[in-house]
Amino acid sequence: MRDTAPPTTDARHPARWEDLDRLRRTSPMCDAVLDEVDGRHIRSGDHWLVDFASCNYLGFDRDPEIIAAIEPAVRRWGTHPSWSRLLGSPRLYVDIEERLAALLGAPDTLLLPTATLIHASVIPVLAGQGHVFVEAAAHRTVYDGCLAAKGKGATLHRFRADLPGELETLLSRLPPGPPALVCLDGVNSMSGNIPDLPALAAICRGGNATLYVDDAHGFGVVGERAPSESCPYGARGNSVVRHTGETYDGIVLVGGFSKAYSSLLAFLALPTRLKNRLKVDAGPYLYSGPSPTASLATALAGLEVNERRGDAVRAGLYRKTVRVLDHLRELGLPTLNTDRLPIVEVPLGGGADIDAVAAYLWERGIYVTLAAYPLVPRDQVGFRVQITALNSDADIDQLNDALTGLSERFALTDGR
Ligand SMILES: Cc1ncc(COP(=O)(O)O)c(C=O)c1O
Known part of the structure; x- marks a missing residue:
């Protein structure tokens, strides 16, 4: 891997x-x-x-309340829906999409089985015949999505999130017209660090580019800042856009349930118009099978548990993480981690x-x-x-x- x-x-x-x-x-x-x-x-x-x-x-893989939600759902819906989503989605999908949009504070959400499938199918649609910029430390699956976009006629560029001025210059040199898409990780999968999303979002808005953020690792861990937050990860685990005080204006967020929520499911947070377009233009909505019922049931139960107990869980996670980081510091050992995730x-x-x-x-x-x-x-x-x-x-x-x-x-x- x-x-x-x-x-x-x-x-x-x-x-x-x-x-x-x-x-x-x-x-x-x-x-x-x-x-x-x-x-x-x-x-x-x-x-x-x-x-x-x-x-x-979040330890949801062993949570008794979440495990108990699976059997009733499977009895009701069977083990696997087995329609592609365009043919028919069990109501569980709508329940999760609505609940997720409310949690994220996003205009709408679209569920597909994995982030890998989302990147492979959605990045080429958003990039079209235009320009796609991939961040140097972006996850391999994001990079592969950008390569797929290149294969379909987009021009591929690299940039570094820690050199926003460079991205600004690259965007400013583009001819007007074709779309520009800037892709990067939210919480980075290797360093565990958070990019300066407000700075990058401002540059993208100024350069008429869409910012595409993969927050597979941040969703469920980081969330909106609040005076009452239980730890510096913020509240509610509603992902990096909210954590950094950003809006969804010009930002498409991708997140996954396969990490913090222990389920095989992933999502895009996006405007409803784009959602409806992707239902036709992004292959998996029509051509791929859906997530198993057990995954849908665990995602829905996980959202419920997150609302009630998530902040307490995150406070414990932060405390234990800091124990490890403090020990590394005492030993004088290096780590890439600066944001304590x-x-x-x-x-x-x-x-x-x-x-x-x-x-x-x-x-x-x-x-x-x-x-x-x-x-x-x-x-x-x-x-x-x-x-x-x-x-x-x-x-x-x-x-x-x-x-x-x-x-x-x-x-x-x-x-x-
Ligand atoms: C940053 C990032 N994006 C995407 C993925 C793939 O997610 P999924 O299992 O939903 O395809 C991973 C998994 O390792 C990841 O770390």
Whole structure:
């Protein structure tokens, strides 16, 4: 699993696949088979580990109230709707879309099975024969959507979210007429950081470009700021647009239920006119199967639970994340994480061998996401810890002890 766009130079070089094959053979944390799950403890063979690789940030995957919502829905609707959405959508879809639009404060929403499908089908429609700008650290699925747009006649450009002036200049040089689409992650899937959305949105509005934001990791975690918020993640988990005080004017937001809400479903927040256009122009609404009933039921129940208990869950998530970040700081270990979200990437900076680091963590019962070459470019090799509400304080103690051991055995420095 590569998170970001591949380097353009050696993307098709066979050596990459040899490296990937070697990684699969040598690392127990790559392409693993898991035999049992007990909360956030997982068993692979006879080895139990604490799971810091899942993205079930709110712990909804094990929530009894959400689990109980599945069976009645399946009895009523069957296991799978199996009409494409244009042929017929169970009322669950309408209930989720309305509830979601209210939560996000968006004009409307459109549900499709995955963010991957949304990017692949919607980015080409929005880019048309115009210009599509992909952020350098955007998720691989966003990049692939931009490549699909290029294949259909759009011109592809790259930009960096931390250099907004550069984007402004690029937009200002475009001829008037064809559409311009600017694509990036909300909460970044590797660094866990939030882009300066107000600055980028202002530039896009000024340059007549649509800003397309993939907030797969922010939805359910960050939300609107409020004096009564339970933690700096904000309130209600209603995503990065609200968290940064932005509006949906000129912004199309994509989010997913497959992380914080533990369900196979994704959405666009968008104007109703665009929604109706995408029902015809974006393939999956007509040509793909829908999400299973269990996913629709868990999404709806998750929205209900989020409204009642979400802020308390997020406060606990923040507290545990800060425990890990504070410990890294005390150890003098680098992390890309500056915004204190529960995605904690530790770069190795060329100072330590990823295989040896992974083997050590495995031995200490810690399961993480490996950002190994060729999954990421060589200068971005490291590992990523994702903290979820179901990780106990004892789990965090075990992780922090393992990080202490790592810092004693390996030279972990951010070489960038
Ligand atoms: C930023 C980002 N976008 C999109 C996706 C894919 O989401 P989905 O599973 O809904 O296709 C992921 C999953 O890893 C992601 O991290």
